[in-house]
Amino acid sequence: MTSLALFSLLCSISVLTLTDSSLSGITTAAPPTASKCNLLNSFQPGFFVQGDYVIGGIFPLHFNLKKPDLNGTYRPPPIDCNGHRLYPRAFRWAQTMRLAVEEINQNPVLLPNHTLGYNIYDSCGYPLTGQRAVLSMLNGVSEENSSVCTNASSLLAVIGAAGSAQSIVLSRILQPFRIPMISYASSCTCLSDRQKYPTFFRVIPSDYYQVKAIARMLVHFNWTWVGLLRGDNDYGLFAAKGLLKELQETKVCVAYQEMIPLPYTHQGGLRIMKVMRSSTAKVVVVFANEGEMTTFLRDYITQNITGIQWVGSDAFISVSAFSEREYYPYLGGTIGFGIKKGHISRLGDFLQTVNPNRYPDNVLVHELWESLYGCSPFPSSVTQMPPCSGQETLLEHNSAYMNTSSPRITYNVYKAVYAIAHSLHNLLLCQPGRGPFQNKSCAKSNNIHPWQEVNFQIAGEEVDFDAKGDSVPYYDIVNWQRGSEGNTEFIDVGLFDGTKAVGEELLIQEDRIMWAGHQSEIEMEVPVSVCSASCLPGFRKAVRRGEPICCFDCVPCDSGKISNQTNSVDCTICPEDFWSNNDRTACISKKVEYLTFDSLGIALTVMSVVGACFTLAVCGVFFCHRHTAIVRVNNSELSFFILFALTLCFLCCLLFIGKPTYWSCMLRHTAFSITFSLCISCILGKTLVVLAAFTATRPGHNIMKWLGPNQQRTIISSCTMVQVVICAAWLIDVPPFPSRNTQYERSKIILECSVGSSLAFWCVLGYIGLQACLCFVLAFLARKLPGNFNEAKFITFSMLIFCAVWLAFIPAYISSPGNYADAVESFAILASSFGLLFCLFASKSYIILLKPEKNTKQHLMGKEKK
Ligand code: TRP
Numbered sequence: 026m027t028s029l030a031l032f033s034l035l036c037s038i039s040v041l042t043l044t045d046s047s048l049s050g051i052t053t054a055a056p057p058t059a060s061k062c063n064l065l066n067s068f069q070p071g072f073f074v075q076g077d078y079v080i081g082g083i084f085p086l087h088f089n090l091k092k093p094d095l096n097g098t099y100r101p102p103p104i105d106c107n108g109h110r111l112y113p114r115a116f117r118w119a120q121t122m123r124l125a126v127e128e129i130n131q132n133p134v135l136l137p138n139h140t141l142g143y144n145i146y147d148s149c150g151y152p153l154t155g156q157r158a159v160l161s162m163l164n165g166v167s168e169e170n171s172s173v174c175t176n177a178s179s180l181l182a183v184i185g186a187a188g189s190a191q192s193i194v195l196s197r198i199l200q201p202f203r204i205p206m207i208s209y210a211s212s213c214t215c216l217s218d219r220q221k222y223p224t225f226f227r228v229i230p231s232d233y234y235q236v237k238a239i240a241r242m243l244v245h246f247n248w249t250w251v252g253l254l255r256g257d258n259d260y261g262l263f264a265a266k267g268l269l270k271e272l273q274e275t276k277v278c279v280a281y282q283e284m285i286p287l288p289y290t291h292q293g294g295l296r297i298m299k300v301m302r303s304s305t306a307k308v309v310v311v312f313a314n315e316g317e318m319t320t321f322l323r324d325y326i327t328q329n330i331t332g333i334q335w336v337g338s339d340a341f342i343s344v345s346a347f348s349e350r351e352y353y354p355y356l357g358g359t360i361g362f363g364i365k366k367g368h369i370s371r372l373g374d375f376l377q378t379v380n381p382n383r384y385p386d387n388v389l390v391h392e393l394w395e396s397l398y399g400c401s402p403f404p405s406s407v408t409q410m411p412p413c414s415g416q417e418t419l420l421e422h423n424s425a426y427m428n429t430s431s432p433r434i435t436y437n438v439y440k441a442v443y444a445i446a447h448s449l450h451n452l453l454l455c456q457p458g459r460g461p462f463q464n465k466s467c468a469k470s471n472n473i474h475p476w477q478e479v480n481f482q483i484a485g486e487e488v489d490f491d492a493k494g495d496s497v498p499y500y501d502i503v504n505w506q507r508g509s510e511g512n513t514e515f516i517d518v519g520l521f522d523g524t525k526a527v528g529e530e531l532l533i534q535e536d537r538i539m540w541a542g543h544q545s546e547i548e549m550e551v552p553v554s555v556c557s558a559s560c561l562p563g564f565r566k567a568v569r570r571g572e573p574i575c576c577f578d579c580v581p582c583d584s585g586k587i588s589n590q591t592n593s594v595d596c597t598i599c600p601e602d603f604w605s606n607n608d609r610t611a612c613i614s615k616k617v618e619y620l621t622f623d624s625l626g627i628a629l630t631v632m633s634v635v636g637a638c639f640t641l642a643v644c645g646v647f648f649c650h651r652h653t654a655i656v657r658v659n660n661s662e663l664s665f666f667i668l669f670a671l672t673l674c675f676l677c678c679l680l681f682i683g684k685p686t687y688w689s690c691m692l693r694h695t696a697f698s699i700t701f702s703l704c705i706s707c708i709l710g711k712t713l714v715v716l717a718a719f720t721a722t723r724p725g726h727n728i729m730k731w732l733g734p735n736q737q738r739t740i741i742s743s744c745t746m747v748q749v750v751i752c753a754a755w756l757i758d759v760p761p762f763p764s765r766n767t768q769y770e771r772s773k774i775i776l777e778c779s780v781g782s783s784l785a786f787w788c789v790l791g792y793i794g795l796q797a798c799l800c801f802v803l804a805f806l807a808r809k810l811p812g813n814f815n816e817a818k819f820i821t822f823s824m825l826i827f828c829a830v831w832l833a834f835i836p837a838y839i840s841s842p843g844n845y846a847d848a849v850e851s852f853a854i855l856a857s858s859f860g861l862l863f864c865l866f867a868s869k870s871y872i873i874l875l876k877p878e879k880n881t882k883q884h885l886m887g888k889e890k891k
Contacts, residue, residue, distance in 0.1 A: 068146070068161040071389050072123060076130070076142025080445055081162040082122045082438075083185025083195065084115040085150035086389060088316035095153075111392040112150075113426035114315075114345065115187065117376060118209065118438045119145050122184060124375040125442035136450050141181075147389075148186050150316055155191040159183065159198050180204060182445045184438065188314060189213030189260040196225040207444060209437035212339060212364075213263045227496065228437045228444065228488070229364055230523065232260075234498030235338060236267035238362050238521040239310060241531045242336065242502075243277045248308040249575045250280050250556040251336070252301060254321075256313035257287035264312040264338060278556065278575035280306035285313055289320040297321075298328045308554035310336045311361075315344045322347070326355055334541040334552040337361030342503045345428045348513035357507060358541030362500035362521060367436035372429050381415035397424050431515065440488055498523025506539045559592045563609040566594055582609040585771055604772045615767070619684050619776035620844040620851075626682045629851045636675035636858055643866045644668040650873045654882045662734060663711045666741065667865065670704035674858040681851045685763040690778035694761060695752040697854060698789040702748035704861065705796040705827075706741045708820055712803045713740065715810070715817050748792055755785035769842040777844065794831060800824050816865075823864030830857040 071086060087110070126141045146158030162180055183199060183206045186192045192211035199206050200223065208216070208227040216222050217231050243251060253268065255261030265282060272279065281300050286293035301309065311318065318341055335341075335356060342361035381402035384390040394402050400413035419427050429435070455467035488496070502519035519533035540552050560566050560579035565588050567578045582588055582596035587605045599605055599612035606613050620626055647656050647664060656664065677696045680689055717732045755761075759781040766775040780786040801824035807817035834853040841849050872879050 068157060069166065070144050070146050070161070071119065072143065072145040072387070073166070074123075074126070074142045074144075076126075076140040078139065078181040078449060079142040079144050080122075080126065080181055080442065081159070081183035081185070082119060082143055082145040083148045083155055083158055083183060083187075083191070084119045084122075084145065085187045085191075085316075086112055086115050086119065086147035087149045088112055088319075111389065111396045112315075113393060113396055113424060114428075114434075116389065116393055117426050117429075118187075118435055120376055120379060121369065121372060121432075121435045121438045122442055124369070124372060125439050125446075127375075128371070129442070129446045135446055136453070139449075139453065141446065144180070148188075148191050150188060150191070150314070152191045152194040155186050155195050156198060159195050163202065163204075181449065182207060184209065184441045184445070186211060187434075188258060189216060189263070190258040192216060192225065192227075193222075193259055196222050200224050205445075207441040209441050210340070210434050211260070213260050214267055215259060215263050226444075228440045229339070229434075230496055230498040230500070232264045232267055232338075234521075234523040235362055235500065236264060236271045237523070238498075238500055238531065239268060239336060239338070240271040240275060240277065241521070242360070242362075242533075243272070243308070243310075244275050245531060245533065246308075246551050248334075248336075248552075248554040249277050250306045250308075250554050251277060252280050252304055252306045252309040253282040254297070254301075254309055254311045254313065255282070255284055256317040257284050258314075260314070260340065261285075261312045268310065268312075276575065278573040280304045280556070280573075285317045285321050287317070289317070291324060294321055294324040295328070298325060298330055301333065302328075302330055305556060306554055307332060307552050308334045308336055310338070311341050312338045314340045315346065318344070319346065322352065322355070326351065331355065332541070334554065335359040335361070337503075339364050339433075339500070343431070343433050343515065345425050345515075348505070348508070348515065350511045353507065353511060353513050356541075357505055357513060358539055359505040360518070360538065360540075361503055363431075363503040363515075363517075364433045364437065364501075365499045366431045366433045366501065367440070369429070369432060369436060369439050372432065372435070372439075373427075376427060376429070377419050380417075380419075393426065397426060444488060502533060504538050560588075561591060562587075562589050562593070564588060564593070565596045566592060584609070587612055601767070602774065615772060615774045617765075617774045617776055618844055620682050620847045621684070622682065625848055629678060629682060629848065629855070632855050633675045633678035633851075636678075636855060636862065637672050640668055640672045640675060640862055643862070643870055644672070646870055646873055650880075653873060653877075653880045654884075655869055655872055655880050658882070660711060660714055660737075663707055663714070663737065664866075667704060667707045667711070667861075670700055670707060671858055671862055673700040674704055674854060674861075678851045678854045678858075681847045681854075685776050685778045687763060690761040690763050691756055693778060694780065694786060694789060695756060697850075698793060699745065699748050699752060701793050701854075701857075702796065703741070703745045705793060705800055706744035708823070708861070708865070709744065709796060709800045709803070710737045710741045712800055712807060712817065712820050713737075715820075716803055716807045744796065748789065751785065751788055751792060755782060755789070758782065759785065761786075766842070775842060775844055777847065790831070794828070797824055797827050797831070801828065819864050819868065823861050826860035826864060827857045830860060 071084075072082075122143060122145060126143045129135050130140050144162055146161060148155035148158055162183065181204075183195070183204060185206065185208060186195055187208075187210040189211040192206065192208045193213070193216065196206045196216075203224060205224045205226060208225070208229065210229055211227055212229050212232045212235065214231050214233045214236075216225050216227065217233065243249075253265055255265045261284065269279060269282075281304055283297040283300060285297070313321070331354060333355075335358075337359055339362055342359070343363045347356055379390060379393070381390050381394050385403070391402060394400065394413065394415065394417070395410055397419075398413055398417055399410065401410040402413055402415035432439075452467070457467055458465050459467075498521075500521040501517045502521065504516050504518040505513045506516050508514040516537065518535075518537045519531070521530050522532070523530055535551075538551075540550065542552075556573065556576035557578070560577075564579040564581050567580045568574055569576050569578060582605065585605055586596035586598050587609050588596045589610055596609070602615055603612035604615045605611070620629075622630065644665065647661065647668070650656055651661055674697070677693075677700055680693045680696060683689065714732055714737065761778045761781045764777060764779040766777050767773075769775055801821060804817045804820035804824060808821050810817060830853055834849065837849045838846055838853075878884075
């Protein structure tokens with residue numbers, strides 16, 4: 026819970042001996058004499074009031090833009106800090122401290138019987154000046170009230186400093202004296218190190234949380250390509266480091282990281298602006314204080330850079346000076362994290378009491394008037410300003426000083442004073458046995474325990490510190506929107522509560538945000554700041570070599586792979602039986618293909634039906650003219666057999682069309698091979714008969730009696746039987762089966778009949794081929810035999826065609842995929858069937874139908890002419 030080391034050391038401070046010249050920073054000083062103490066240098070506080078206990082206050086009342094003289098061989102000249110414009114905002118912080126002390130002194134409950142004093146110094150926003158201020162506080166202003174001389178310092182604690190860089194230095198100086206320091210603005214993560222800064226406390230959350238919040242916001246708005254701008258100090262350094270670390274776990278990349286030079290140079294500024302202009306990162310995160318940003322922005326405006334969406338840290342987001350009209354086109358739409366604000370009811374009235382007439386000797390008040398009204402209440406030769414009365418009313422000015430609309434740092438100063446008062450109160454009222462230390466003891470001068478718990482309420486708000494001396498991480502999300510007069514108004518559009526569960530810390534009312542736009546127009550759309558536009562579904566990211574991961578190319582997924590989300594890193598392979606659609610965004614089931622009644626299928630069907638019809642027609646013709654010579658001489662029975670077989674051949678082509686099934690696959694090859702076998706067997710038989718008939722005419726060779734009709738039938742059936750046996754064996758052993766071919770074309774499933782056993786398939790074809798060859802050879806031998814109608818010629822010719830067709834079939838079949846192989850086979854069947862039909866029967870049909878006069882035995886025997 027709450028532990029704040031505001032301590033026991035109250036009682037121990039009495040041992041400050043600051044005559045040591047190394048501590049006072051004066052190296053040329055002669056060693057002081059032991060008896061007499063004298064201050065070698067002294068600096069006047071801005072505001073000073075005596076009290077039982079004195080609280081120091083360090084505020085950047087000026088921005089010291091010049092580096093101080095670091096030469097240590099002579100007494101340092103007064104640092105040229107007052108030569109610069111007063112920082113009215115910090116002046117308000119200082120007044121708030123005064124108010125808080127006054128309130129506490131008037132409070133009868135808090136620290137009764139004790140008074141608090143204050144001692145407010147200017148740090149000029151620079152560590153070295155701050156160091157001088159702290160040493161002056163420790164030493165006192167003059168010998169009379171110096172702790173060095175009286176041996177008792179009333180310095181209770183120090184409130185400050187603003188910048189982390191100053192706090193680091195100052196808390197190290199105060200550490201040996203166990204004087205606690207409570208900062209109202211130093212947020213550097215580095216200050217949470219209890220080993221290095223045991224006496225440092227703060228009422229502002231550590232940047233540890235702020236960088237988390239900024240990272241969360243960048244992710245929230247999908248700003249994956251951002252620039253980083255920081256001041257050249259510990260605050261900028263640690264915040265940038267912290268943010269980079271935080272972003273490592275996100276998809277956000279930092280396009281560039283730039284540091285505003287200290288002291289600021291025009292060239293340095295221009296170089297940064299060149300980087301900003303050339304980068305595609307439109308969002309720039311800033312970790313810089315008002316002083317650094319003011320000089321930078323002066324150049325930025327002259328460079329007329331627009332379209333940058335600023336994301337500001339605590340130090341930048343609530344700078345009321347940037348609400349001026351001139352800044353609006355460049356800074357409008359800025360969003361960032363402001364520390365918690367609070368209400369101080371008496372602040373407005375109190376601030377108004379400050380005027381030159383009331384503090385005629387206070388240089389700072391004069392300067393305030395100069396900076397607010399551009400006039401000097403007590404004109405001198407140094408300031409060439411017109412005189413003014415000093416009666417000017419502060420309310421009229423919505424100035425950086427009087428702007429109490431949403432006090433953030435101001436409220437922190439107030440809280441810090443109260444934190445000190447409450448802990449002192451607790452210590453002073455401590456009863457032994459109920460104390461905060463070991464064994465419930467109270468603080469003792471000789472027993473220093475630096476820890477004490479403190480928690481209290483201000484205006485209903487609980488003020489707590491965690492174990493690191495930090496306060497609770499809470500930020501408002503502030504958005505810079507256009508005000509009624511063209512100026513900027515700081516509007517709260519959300520919050521970050523670090524105490525909430527991970528993922529729930531950020532609360533943004535997006536509809537209330539106004540974004541930075543182009544050409545000074547305010548945009549309603551969230552700005553885009555990416556290195557590469559996101560990859561659509563169907564594409565995947567491909568990183569570019571040597572570039573951050575936020576910069577990538579989008580490459581389309583390969584076929585068969587898909588990505589269904591934007592910015593996919595990988596394409597996923599579609600499951601089996603699925604394939605990518607054209608856009609590669611979804612897997613769709615693969616197209617199943619087989620030879621069906623499409624154009625090809627229909628053509629095949631028509632041809633086979635036509636072929637079968639033709640064959641039947643020829644059959645009819647032969648039947649009608651079965652008594653004519655030409656039919657009879659050519660062994661009519663065999664002719665009818667051939668015609669029957671041919672019809673079957675034509676028809677078995679139909680088996681190849683349609684979805685392959687278990688049965689159709691088995692039938693296909695077997696039906697075709699058996700019918701063809703039958704057909705060729707018949708032709709073979711016929712050839713044998715022709716051969717025998719002519720040879721038989723020679724005396725002594727009566728082969729014809731061995732080739733009677735019965736023998737012919739036997740030959741035909743036995744030849745066919747061989748094929749039937751092969752087919753039976755095939756079907757029984759490894760029958761053809763329907764299969765899905767996914768290899769040939771990966772995007773399709775081809776339904777085909779696998780032959781089961783290739784050996785059997787080629788055996789079947791080979792057998793047909795063998796028959797055909799045999800037939801061819803025999804017919805070839807018989808072709809020269811006499812007779813006007815020697816069929817052998819036609820058979821030779823038909824076998825030639827048959828063989829040619831099937832020889833051509835083999836390579837075509839092997840190289841065609843699934844359904845096309847079926848088509849090829851069907852075509853081969855049709856072509857060879859047509860070939861046979863034509864060769865064997867065309868001339869005969871012609872004679873029968875158109876030349877009946879030639880249809881005589883004489884003519885056929887070739888005896889007519891003689
Ligand atoms: N957070 C800053 C730091 O740690 C200091 C800071 C915050 C500040 N807001 C400021 C300084 C306003 C000056 C003005 O350094």
